Amino acid sequence: MMRIVKPKTKRAKRILEKRAPKLDENPKRLMLLQGTKVSSLIKSVISDLYHLKKAGGNAVKFSKKNDNIRPFEGGGETPLEFLSSKTDCSLFAFGTHSKKRPNNLVIGRMYDHRVLDMIELGIEKYKSITELGGGRKSAPQEGSKPCFAFVGEAFESKPELVHLKEMLLDFFRGEVVESLNVGGLDRVFVCAAAGDKVYLRHCGIELKKAENSKFPRVELVEVGPCLDLTVRRHRKPSDDLRREAMKTPSKTAKKKVKNVKGDSLQGKVGRIYMPKQEVEGMALAKMKGLKRERRQAAVAAAETPSEGNDQPAKADVPAAKKSRV
């Protein structure tokens, strides 16, 4: 036997609707986790990442130690998938620290609450937001749309860095917008590949008046977090899962708007269709002369001198019709 399970409250229903798959998706949410052993460095990296993403409730930070999460081992990703479905997060960052892999950060993406791909990063050098004072005056606004600057040929040639580039873009780009206030451009993620190292810098943008250009001059200020990374292991998405994840919904043609036209001269012009007016049945002002009794009296008066019974009957029929209306 089956039964239907419905949300018991309107609130629960709204939450479920928010989580449902959509044509235009919500910005991806990030969950931050840690393993059994974490260094203070990894801890502060995690809290900085949380700080970057938390605007609009787009990040969830877990403080409990997780001993059963081993992302690159078989079956070690099930707790991640479970937590992803609980929190509705499709990005994760998992920090660990061990002798073999010191200051280790695994970042990854999910598709339909299944792990899509992952990259393991070793953090060699790190400057936190608090260390840099958050950029002070040029601190970017929380939740503002970031720019990305990638430097280096390796982001095109090395497969792991091509992967990293896409991943970082997916991690931090936030919501897809149609319009943007150019003056509000205030942060950039700089990512440069040098040898086997990757520099990741989060900078604030200052727009200053340029001397010989009509566009403003850009200055960058490090606001943190600033990381020197090495790429350790990475797992690319399996072909069929990626194919499924990369599907784009077929854009249905915009519904044709009827009866509205316009051009630059006239502006918006609408055409209105009027139904045929029923003038005959209209309720007009009634005049005394048209009343039936009077009319009949008039007819009778006209007929008394000459006899003829047919005519008044004829005149009566349309009058009766009219009065009914």
Added chain:
Amino acid sequence: MNAEEQANMSVSNLSVVGVNPADLYAMDIGNLMVFDPCATVSSADECLEKARELVQALSDKLYELPASVDKVGRIVTLPPPSTRLPREKPIPKPRPPTKWEQFAQKKGITKRKRSKLEYDDQTDEWRRRHGYKRVNDESEIPWVEAKDTDVPGEDPFEKLKADKKARVAKQEKNQLSNLKAAAKKGGKGALPSTLQLAATSLPLTGSKTPSKRLNKDEIGFAAGLASTATASGGKFDKKLPGEKPSKQSGKYRKFLPVVEGKGGSNKEKEQLGNVLSKVLARHNHDILDVGKAVSKYNVEEESKRAQENQKAGGKGARKFSAKNRSSKKGGLFNRKSGGSRAGGGSKKSAGKVGGSSKRK
């Protein structure tokens, strides 16, 4: 300042060649991303300088876009992002048509819009078509006219209520079957996001937890059990067409005759003997409990000594007997409570035993 000059230098060098460096950048304006595949950097400072150039190029490009000037600032419309990124969740599927919708399509029945309000003859006012304070609300009917066809003894109001309940139940059944069909056809994703299907199954026998899906044997077993729930044990039940007689699992108990028949051997004795020999055969190897034998031997020895003591003089014997009794009780107590202290502190344990018995 030095850095700025350097940057300007590199730009001017390229412009001499006739290539604008900004043209070499790969840009994704929708994602506000710039990528310079040509540059190489060796240090972190260098990377920031290069990044400044890139962001400058991006910002120039943004300022070139068609814009509207607002109170807040210059608002540009961005093109859609050109970098394709994977989705977070699958594309939502359209809901498969319900049975009614299929039927309506076949018959060419189209949906028509009905007003939300309707005129209520009973109260002479406009009321909602559905929901609270609706038109022709059955629960608010003050009287029901009697008809010839009415069955005497039936409460018409109760009948209205029951009918309503039946209609609701029918609708729920239809909804469930539609959802089931949808889930079967399109998987989990085909159901509406706010609804789920869950299995409900009652235990077959007693408190036995039911399995999620019954297999053929289990269903047969359940049917057999249900058929024996009549007084005749299902003997006179009407069978459905094609229904097979239920398989009788389990044996009936058979008893030996109360009175021994003439000339027959003692069957009961024989059976018991069989059981005994079976048990003994199984436990052949540990038939002698050494510990038990030793303790039995010790007890005999002690009782022998006690008898001799009693013959020699009274005092020691009394003492021994008291001790003996208490240790026996103490042992019992300890076994019950699971404690490990046996015999020792005999008076105390005896007191405890007394206490507990009083409480009982």
